[in-house]
Amino acid sequence: MRTTPPPPSSPTSPSPPESGPPGACDVLVVGAGVIGLAVAWRAARRGLRVTVVAPDATPGAASGVAAGMLTPAGEAVFGEEALMRFGALSRDRYPAFVEELERDSGRHAGYRTGGTLQVAYDTDDLARLSELAELQARLGLPAERLTGRACRRLEPMLAPSVRGGVLAPDDHSVDPRLLTAALAAAARRRGAGRVRDRAARLLTSGGRAAGVLLAGGGELRAGQVVLAAGVWTPEIGGLPDGAVPPLRPVKGQLLRLRTPSGAAPVVTRTVRGLVRGTPVYLVPRDSGEVVVGATQEEMGADLNPTAGGVWELLRDAHTLVPGVGELEIAEICVGLRPGSPGNAPLLGPTALPGLHLAVGHFRHGVLFTPATGDALADVLAGEGLPAYARPFAAARGSDGSEARQWT
Amino acid sequence: MRTTPPPPSSPTSPSPPESGPPGACDVLVVGAGVIGLAVAWRAARRGLRVTVVAPDATPGAASGVAAGMLTPAGEAVFGEEALMRFGALSRDRYPAFVEELERDSGRHAGYRTGGTLQVAYDTDDLARLSELAELQARLGLPAERLTGRACRRLEPMLAPSVRGGVLAPDDHSVDPRLLTAALAAAARRRGAGRVRDRAARLLTSGGRAAGVLLAGGGELRAGQVVLAAGVWTPEIGGLPDGAVPPLRPVKGQLLRLRTPSGAAPVVTRTVRGLVRGTPVYLVPRDSGEVVVGATQEEMGADLNPTAGGVWELLRDAHTLVPGVGELEIAEICVGLRPGSPGNAPLLGPTALPGLHLAVGHFRHGVLFTPATGDALADVLAGEGLPAYARPFAAARGSDGSEARQWT
Numbered sequence: 001m002r003t004t005p006p007p008p009s010s011p012t013s014p015s016p017p018e019s020g021p022p023g024a025c026d027v028l029v030v031g032a033g034v035i036g037l038a039v040a041w042r043a044a045r046r047g048l049r050v051t052v053v054a055p056d057a058t059p060g061a062a063s064g065v066a067a068g069m070l071t072p073a074g075e076a077v078f079g080e081e082a083l084m085r086f087g088a089l090s091r092d093r094y095p096a097f098v099e100e101l102e103r104d105s106g107r108h109a110g111y112r113t114g115g116t117l118q119v120a121y122d123t124d125d126l127a128r129l130s131e132l133a134e135l136q137a138r139l140g141l142p143a144e145r146l147t148g149r150a151c152r153r154l155e156p157m158l159a160p161s162v163r164g165g166v167l168a169p170d171d172h173s174v175d176p177r178l179l180t181a182a183l184a185a186a187a188r189r190r191g192a193g194r195v196r197d198r199a200a201r202l203l204t205s206g207g208r209a210a211g212v213l214l215a216g217g218g219e220l221r222a223g224q225v226v227l228a229a230g231v232w233t234p235e236i237g238g239l240p241d242g243a244v245p246p247l248r249p250v251k252g253q254l255l256r257l258r259t260p261s262g263a264a265p266v267v268t269r270t271v272r273g274l275v276r277g278t279p280v281y282l283v284p285r286d287s288g289e290v291v292v293g294a295t296q297e298e299m300g301a302d303l304n305p306t307a308g309g310v311w312e313l314l315r316d317a318h319t320l321v322p323g324v325g326e327l328e329i330a331e332i333c334v335g336l337r338p339g340s341p342g343n344a345p346l347l348g349p350t351a352l353p354g355l356h357l358a359v360g361h362f363r364h365g366v367l368f369t370p371a372t373g374d375a376l377a378d379v380l381a382g383e384g385l386p387a388y389a390r391p392f393a394a395a396r397g398s399d400g401s402e403a404r405q406w407t
Numbered sequence: 408m409r410t411t412p413p414p415p416s417s418p419t420s421p422s423p424p425e426s427g428p429p430g431a432c433d434v435l436v437v438g439a440g441v442i443g444l445a446v447a448w449r450a451a452r453r454g455l456r457v458t459v460v461a462p463d464a465t466p467g468a469a470s471g472v473a474a475g476m477l478t479p480a481g482e483a484v485f486g487e488e489a490l491m492r493f494g495a496l497s498r499d500r501y502p503a504f505v506e507e508l509e510r511d512s513g514r515h516a517g518y519r520t521g522g523t524l525q526v527a528y529d530t531d532d533l534a535r536l537s538e539l540a541e542l543q544a545r546l547g548l549p550a551e552r553l554t555g556r557a558c559r560r561l562e563p564m565l566a567p568s569v570r571g572g573v574l575a576p577d578d579h580s581v582d583p584r585l586l587t588a589a590l591a592a593a594a595r596r597r598g599a600g601r602v603r604d605r606a607a608r609l610l611t612s613g614g615r616a617a618g619v620l621l622a623g624g625g626e627l628r629a630g631q632v633v634l635a636a637g638v639w640t641p642e643i644g645g646l647p648d649g650a651v652p653p654l655r656p657v658k659g660q661l662l663r664l665r666t667p668s669g670a671a672p673v674v675t676r677t678v679r680g681l682v683r684g685t686p687v688y689l690v691p692r693d694s695g696e697v698v699v700g701a702t703q704e705e706m707g708a709d710l711n712p713t714a715g716g717v718w719e720l721l722r723d724a725h726t727l728v729p730g731v732g733e734l735e736i737a738e739i740c741v742g743l744r745p746g747s748p749g750n751a752p753l754l755g756p757t758a759l760p761g762l763h764l765a766v767g768h769f770r771h772g773v774l775f776t777p778a779t780g781d782a783l784a785d786v787l788a789g790e791g792l793p794a795y796a797r798p799f800a801a802a803r804g805s806d807g808s809e810a811r812q813w814t
Contacts, residue, residue, distance in 0.1 A: 307725070
């Protein structure tokens, strides 16, 4: 299923010590999830001196939990066409992005092709899926309607009761944990520094962002600062009033299941289902892991898995693919998606010169990673926010209008 | 709900160093689950010099996983009346056993009274429950039939669909993890030694059991040896042919759930249910923990929780008590019950003089702990197997007939 062979290349630049004395640099990226690391890597590739600052691990950080579906078509929601177009653009950049990433990092990113099969359990589910397919067609996203039997030809372990489906042949998946590790390695090999501490406070100087104060003491100075710390971004002290939107944690529970040794895979591509109106997905990995997700709960920063959440995931996954019952439970994960007021990302310059955002990716952080990395690299290189990212400009100042303010 | 107040007593004997040089002792107990530790403590109370030998932790050991129901009535199965009588006797010893244990150990054993409510979900379940109630009545186990409404008066969070139930007022519960810790402390305070290693091989001398060879090297010598190592007992080398029955691991998955702070308990006593023919139970603890169990799977020594096992437990618990969905998942546990060929324990002397068994307790180890501890202490003190334990004599030689041989 993989399209990219094991990367043969040696590093394209010598690896500097991972967290040597950073001194003043061009760009300081706050956050080491897929977004922060992609921004750092893409900026470093442009020759900028970059430092990434983030603690070693943050419980609930979305990049370590996400399933990694690259499915703008599957995510299509009425009224979110702009998001879907941004997602389709980012998805289309994935093959080249992964190729460069694996070459720069010397690591696999866990990218799998094979498309995504969306299936419906009952007639109401099928009606909803048909509406979605029409929307996808209108937006030019390829999607092929299939009978229940045709779905089972593609995925033989689907339940006989599955009524029909839609194949999105270009919607693939990536393993966010492998992707994160590859991005970190690629950024390092491209010369980016890494400081394993929490950015406690933004520093300003002469009306510009100038760096951060570290929780562990000391400062990091830089000409430009990118905030990409997910739902924790607003906790950084000293942010100018209204520069950063309120971000709410949207709790997601998901399961990492394991195929017993010798058993056949239960699904061979991403399967998204509607089961009596409830969405559920199964994302397979080369390792035999199957990720089943996800709840979507407005519960604040709660990291506890619940009996109800896990039961609903297992119930719906089992309804679509009864063989799921034989899989082993490797992990129950809880992540906090960073939801902005409009559930869309905020990208690029803020009203404070030198301060940029790459936040609010909500459910789409992994999908949006290539486009976000490239857009921010453009900004950091002085080229401004590219057209495709302007619907999500952190400050409207980037297209000449009044700066957006969050109060 | 607790009947025993916090034990005020100081230790009844000075604590020796936990694992000082054991030298030769009277009794060597192989195994440190509830059975091995109860035997050690009860024998030490009789003035015998006892050493317990077992590794620090054994993944899948039943005592760390068991729910701790003391429900011979709930367990009533046609054809197992002898087991049920032994269970009722052991259950009736629990209050005094716990009182002595808490006094000797200075620790709580997590004993809760309040009885057990058995409930039926549909009319078929109710018919099965009625048959069980008749059997219980015939065996003299108190059991009061209740309407669905009466069940909900006792346990208000039961689903409205529950059809009826049976209250077993004398069937209580204990926390096996607290019980294990208390037994270990009590045995130590009563002078028992503890060697944290695996007994690799039985040693014999002059046609008698004489001690064990340790996996880490060295020997432990004793006049009598008790094997109480659960399903791992037959792995000890050097056992005389036919002395120990084959023991098969019977996999059980269960869930430890946690009541969110401030929330009301979902059940106030043990609730056992039949849901469309499938048994499920919920056992509450003073700490707010609720144990939901258990699968019963003949899968060999497999310690992997499965999606199907967890899903069925959550489904059935949620059907009986919908509020379970709000509980947090603290732990998914997998234990291996030691099943003998007849699913009954094997107690007391074997054909090899000085070698005794306390194995094969299957699903009933915690329930059978007081009776087994007392029976083996009688044997070790030279009084022979007491009458109540003779149906489970490891060797029929104990009542004069031919020794039982396992081949």
